[in-house]
Amino acid sequence: MPRLTRKDLEWTIREAMKNMAPKMYRELTESGKLEEVVQTRADLIEENYEESSSQIKWEHLRKEWKDPLEQTRSLTMAYNNAWNEALQTGIEFDEEPPTEDQGEDEDPYPA
Structure with missing residues (x-):
């Protein structure tokens, strides 16, 4: 199967974000939330794959x-x-700026 190791998966997510959403990457890095978002996305990818593979x-x-x-x-x-x-x-990655109706406390880049 073509699955990546967890380390490679996390690296892939970081690199994709860095290339496709550089503003998001920079803001998450500066706020210290990058690893949390990367971990959440890696979990989501693995969960989606597990659900699909069970069905398959x-x-x-x-x-x-x-x-x-x-x-x-x-x-x-x-x-x-x-x-x-x-x-x-x-x-x-969607790097659209936060909308006006989004609260100030709301994370503009949810995982």
């Missing part, structure tokens, strides 16, 4: 496969797609 496993166990190689290919592709989807969701 269930669906593949219910099918009757005539060719074990085809079953393996299908399962591998499904797991890879689930990981890619979970990862992409976790490294999407």
Whole structure:
């Protein structure tokens, strides 16, 4: 499976944020909240993947496969797609400025 180690996943999130949302990265670094946001996003990615992979496993166990190689290919592709989807969701960043209706105490960059 294409999963990253936790350390590599956290690095990927930091680098994606640094490149795609530099203002967010800078503000979170300066406020000391960067690691908290990175950890939360890494948890979310792993949780999404686990949910998807459980569903994939269930669906593949219910099918009757005539060719074990085809079953393996299908399962591998499904797991890879689930990981890619979970990862992409976790490294999407919206750097829009806070809206006027957002309270001052509200975090402009929630995890």
